Amino acid sequence: MFDGLSEKLSGILDKLTRRGALTEEDVNAALREVRRALIEADVALEVVRSFTDKVRSRAVGAEVVKSVTPGQMVVKIVHDTLVETLGSDADPINLDAVPPVPILMVGLQGSGKTTSTAKIARRLQDRQGRKVLMASLDTRRPAAMEQLSVLGQQVGVATLPIVAGQNAVQIARRALEAARLGGFDVVMLDTAGRTTVDEALMTEVAEVKAQTQPHEVLLVADALTGQDAVNTARAFDGRVGVTGIVLTRVDGDGRGGAALSMRAVTGKPIKLVGTGEKMDALDEFHPARIANRILGMGDIVSLVEKAAQTIDQEKAARIAEKMRKGKFDLEDMRDQLGQVEKIGGIGGLMGMMPGMAKLKDQVSAANLSGKTISRQIAIINSMTPKERRNPDLLKASRKKRIAAGSGAKVEEVNRLLKTHRQMADMMKMMGQGGKRGPLAGLANMFGM
Ligand code: GDP
Helix, strand or coil: CCHHHHHHHHHHHHHHHCCCCCCHHHHHHHHHHHHHHHHHCCCCHHHHHHHHHHHHHHHHHCCCCCCCCHHHHHHHHHHHHHHHHHCCCCCCCCCCCCCCEEEEEEECCCCCHHHHHHHHHHHHHHHHCCCEEEEECCCCCHHHHHHHHHHHHHHCCEECCCCCCCCHHHHHHHHHHHHHHHCCCEEEEECCCCCCCCHHHHHHHHHHHHHHCCCEEEEEEEHHHCHHHHHHHHHHHHHCCCCEEEEECHHHCCCCHHHHHHHHHHCCCEEEEECCCCCCCEEECCHHHHHHHHHCCHHHHHHHHHHHHHHHHHHHHHHHHHHHCCCCCHHHHHHHHHHHHHCCCHHHHHHCCCCCHHHHHHHHHCCCCHHHHHHHHHHHHCCCHHHHHCHHHCCHHHHHHHHHHHCCCHHHHHHHHHHHHHHHHHHHHHHHCCCCHHHHHHHHHCCC
16 A cells, blocks of 8 residues: 555655755755645645645744754654654454444445454454444345344354345344343444445435444445445435544555545544455554655654754753753743743642642742643743843843733733742752652653
């Protein structure tokens, strides 16, 4: 999967990383090539557009981390944006319900629905120890029912006995009943498909869904059909509602357009991918791993991640050093607030630590909740570097200017300065505590 796209993207990015400095025009030129590569890979236009827009704005706003090149930074941004487009985290089948858990398989004929039903049943049974019953609801093609029972025998999964003359809803009810009586954990219902999405198909699927209340509705779509697979998914989701996608035939898909667009267009996760005709040819869909495979630049991505961590550590060490000397100016406070903002507010963290209740009260008095942090950073940003290093300079007229510059009131500026004094005192206290005691531990945790 993704062979062509992978080759092109890594070529484009490779050129970027080999350059020393990057201009905005370099980035734009690279993005034009990325755009072309994605379109050739049959990625939906709306996805191409939002992808390149995101990369561009992130690349422009990015702070280039020391010890990596701007090109490497762009690779990391492309990688992260790709992971996000693919859905961020793997999203496995959810069986969190009272057994027997019904799973409804829907999709067009020939998409690989019956094959995928058997593959999934086998996986749930062999790997997760679930007892699975499969039933074919395809009343129009007796061969489809036969096919499922043959596959069932092949993988050692039970199938519902075939009874002639029943309609799909009747078979589904019988399957649920049999699963309950037989102590099955999961019952997989393989619905009938058509060659195109039509009203009769949708009505039948909707009816079965209403009668069986499935915990998962998995849409099986053929990756080789590219954007048609995405449109099919959208149609099924709009009409019956699906919980996830099984994308088949990715083994033959050199372009990858369906895989790349599916999540962004439908909002539904790809849960599994079919990678061949054999019964074990089924993989979980891991966005990060897929992104690595597409870009083939795993080393650069981890290099940038490590470098970014080092920067945080260096900053923390610098502040620790200042603390030991009893110095803590408004620039340090801004760095500190930035780090606290990253970990989601200081109060919550302190609340989790024994013996920190008193300090926590002080902190909330100092108004360090998540939302105020970014306002405080804005106020500090409106000061001149000289003022930040020497807060004593801040008399009434300067405070007024700073308030106007950051859209705050003078009282807020005063409150910030008071917080700074409290923090500076706290820092001094912690600094004197040296490396011992709970406060030192706290200081380390905050990277202070
Ligand atoms: P259904 O009509 O949707 O139930 O489709 P089937 O399950 O009968 O599959 C149609 C054909 O596609 C069969 O020959 C399968 O072996 C094949 N098939 C299904 N999934 C995959 C896959 O992931 N890769 C490949 N290469 N073939 C597949």
